[in-house]
Amino acid sequence: MTSEHKHPTNPVVSQSRVDETPDGRIPVGKTIPDEQPMLSVQNLKKIYHTDAGDMEAIRNVTFDLPKGQLACLVGPSGSGKTTLLKCIAGLMEPTAGEVTLHGQQVTGPPKSMAVVFQEYGRSLFPWLRVAENVELPLKNQGMDKSKRHHLVEEALDAVGLSHVPKSYPWQLSGGMQQRVAIARAVAYQPEVLLMDEPFAAVDAQTRADLEDLVRGVWQKLGVSILFVTHDIDESVYLGERVIILSSSPTIVQEDVLVDLPDERDQLETRSSQRFSELRHHVYEQIQLAKKGFRPEDAVAHS
Numbered sequence: 038m039t040s041e042h043k044h045p046t047n048p049v050v051s052q053s054r055v056d057e058t059p060d061g062r063i064p065v066g067k068t069i070p071d072e073q074p075m076l077s078v079q080n081l082k083k084i085y086h087t088d089a090g091d092m093e094a095i096r097n098v099t100f101d102l103p104k105g106q107l108a109c110l111v112g113p114s115g116s117g118k119t120t121l122l123k124c125i126a127g128l129m130e131p132t133a134g135e136v137t138l139h140g141q142q143v144t145g146p147p148k149s150m151a152v153v154f155q156e157y158g159r160s161l162f163p164w165l166r167v168a169e170n171v172e173l174p175l176k177n178q179g180m181d182k183s184k185r186h187h188l189v190e191e192a193l194d195a196v197g198l199s200h201v202p203k204s205y206p207w208q209l210s211g212g213m214q215q216r217v218a219i220a221r222a223v224a225y226q227p228e229v230l231l232m233d234e235p236f237a238a239v240d241a242q243t244r245a246d247l248e249d250l251v252r253g254v255w256q257k258l259g260v261s262i263l264f265v266t267h268d269i270d271e272s273v274y275l276g277e278r279v280i281i282l283s284s285s286p287t288i289v290q291e292d293v294l295v296d297l298p299d300e301r302d303q304l305e306t307r308s309s310q311r312f313s314e315l316r317h318h319v320y321e322q323i324q325l326a327k328k329g330f331r332p333e334d335a336v337a338h339s
């Protein structure tokens with residue numbers, strides 16, 4: 038068994054039991070075994086009621102996110118990823134089913150969650166300087182000044198922006214603005230960090246840097262992350278797990294364990310055989326999803 042086939046060893050993540058095949062390889066597409074759930078999504082359904090009629094964006098989605106896990110959520114465009122994240126964040130009420138955090142039903146934005154959206158431009162206050170943007174949620178919490186400043190400094194340092202605390206967001210590049218949004222979420226010290234395609238609007242090089250930044254922050258802070266992306270390579274590179282959504286009306290198509298080593302490297306990891314196998318598998322599943330294949334159909338026809 039090469040190091041490529043090792044299970045991640047992040048100390049904050051309880052180890053999943055992984056069944057290996059007789060040749061010592063871990064099967065592709067292994068469903069994650071149950072662990073103690075911290076965040077739980079149960080039979081979530083969302084129907085939008087519009088003038089044009091009802092639109093069932095999410096039919097029935099169920100999954101758990103254990104403490105300290107970095108899970109990616111992928112699915113075709115329009116498969117309800119943003120809708121799902123908004124329901125999890127307590128920003129939108131599901132039509133049926135529920136989201137629970139430590140067993141408590143989420144009915145509004147929980148204090149221990151932070152969200153980073155794709156539109157970083159709109160999420161930062163243009164009249165506040167970088168450090169002030171990062172500090173604002175802490176101020177709103179009533180945290181004392183010295184603690185606030187310490188956390189802001191640490192967060193800006195973590196995202197490589199300690200040299201521009203006094204700049205305004207509009208004086209920074211897109212990638213730097215997204216770093217500010219990430220710093221703000223990090224300084225807030227959330228238990229759960231939800232990210233909705235946060236790198237979709239930045240260039241490829243910046244994107245790679247930000248991916249490594251997210252993994253670094255995750256390893257350092259032990260925060261649980263649910264990372265939404267439509268980029269298959271990104272989902273495999275970043276995640277310990279990839280939850281694949283079907284086309285709309287959405288269900289979970291497959292829940293894949295990413296058994297890549299914990300230390301990831303843009304060149305090494307992406308050129309490894311296991312990365313390529315996992316990528317291939319997720320790609321195939323997404324293609325099936327786009328063609329309208331649903332696991333429930335497979336069951337119904339068997």
Ligand SMILES: Nc1ncnc2c1ncn2[C@@H]1O[C@H](COP(=O)(O)OP(=O)(O)O)[C@@H](O)[C@H]1O
Nearest residue numbers: 085087092094113114115116117118119120121
């Ligand atoms: N506010 C809304 N009202 C009506 N339909 C919506 C609304 N938001 C999203 N939808 C529809 O729900 C489906 C899922 O959208 P969304 O969650 O944005 O998907 P994704 O993030 O995966 O691209 C799409 O068909 C979209 O048009």
Ligand SMILES: [Mg+2]
Nearest residue numbers: 118119120234
């Ligand atoms: Mg979306």
